[in-house]
Amino acid sequence: MLPRPLLLTPAVLFIACGGAKSTGGETAATLRGAIGGARPAAAGAATTAVQTTPAAAGWISLFDGQTITGWHNYKTPGAPVVGWSAINGELVRTGAGGDLTTDRQYANFELELEWKVEPGGNSGIIYRIDPSSDVSYTSGPEMQILDDTKHPDGKNPLTSAGANYALHPATPGIVKPVGEWNAVRLLVNGNHVEHWLNGTKMVEYELGSPDWETRRQASKFATWAGYGRAPRGYIALQDHGDRVYFRNIRIRELP
Template sequence: MKYLKHTTLALAAFAMLFTADADARPKKGKWEKLFDGKSLAGWHTYKKAGQPVSDKWTIDDGAIHFTGGRGAGDLVTDKEYGDFELEIEWKISEKGNSGIIYHVNEDPKYGATYSTGPEMQVLDDAKHPDSFAGSAGNHKAGSLYDMLPPNDLTAVKPAGEWNKAKLVIKDGRAEHYLNGKKIVEYATNGPEWDKMVANSKFKSWEGFGKFAKGHLALQDHGDKVWYRNIRIREL
């Protein structure tokens, strides 16, 4: 009986230690839908919170659809995010261009979402001129725009087809995924990041990449684009 008692106490102590250790580990947040498939609730036009969103941003068969033409402005989340995992599907029109931008700051001194936020490129690689600009593919779909190219140019699906993208920002690192493949990885601050910025078009932009938390944005680049199945969890 004494042996059983000691064994029980030992097991209980082990369980308590395991529980305490589990409680100490960082917990991932719950998945949160950023789009309900029916409305633009939770979104606003960049620097126009509380105002009606342009009718060029519509809902089309369960997707956010930008119908094309300039002047609507980028769509941004009401909420700001720091470390997160984002899943999103996108479909671009022929010769189309758009982008998914993160850590966007809405201070009036910044003119656009991309003034502060790095961009995961959304593009028709086959026919948009920007696909052949930049350096070594750093304007291709899935790239860290103007900074790092995707490591697999075959990961993207052509215009008119849905692509599944994932963006992970955690502990000063970022990962871009496209259709199940990790295609870009980089530091979001420090010497590695500073070197990439210095070699890009953003080198003299005061606020670019300086914020560890901000809004997510879907870019109005004038071309038709669709986004759906958008969800996020904070890390």
């Protein structure tokens, strides 16, 4: 379970202006910022380069490359982080410790980051986690992180990299080989959610919609009454027992 550089000064970020949405498998142009992250625009849409600073655009870095300030192991806020380390500018799952969870809770947001895994690796990005949940994944939906080639979950589109874990299948052939960085954009705005991987929209869904409920009832989440219900909550990087790496983690809150 459950992005690359342009020649810019450090204060300059190029943002792609998007167009219409699709239901999945949509390839988009990606322009890179000084902080990093994928800023995909819809296929066929014109793109305009706009110079601005990350702060002016509302982006906030969640990882400074040197410390794990702003994060805690799930259910242990305020305690020293265990099992995760900042190494060479990367946030790495190095041992058992539990999901790494933001100190703050978020409702509507865009999250951008890069990840890579070791052979057979498994992790995920879990969002809107109800803090009352004993474990993160019983309330928070998950964008799957996976080595599709060697992990058994990679044989099923519902549990492959980029999927809405166990509910909405990922577009095949988008995840990069083990050892290479994958660029994520996760958009959560009201009930509307989009998973983007390497400039391609993998899935798009509406939390609580009839389609969502039908899929949920047909999954292992059927008995988890709070799954996908929280209007806001923590964001977590999943500890699934494997070594996984993250960098260029940033977030922009939406109204």
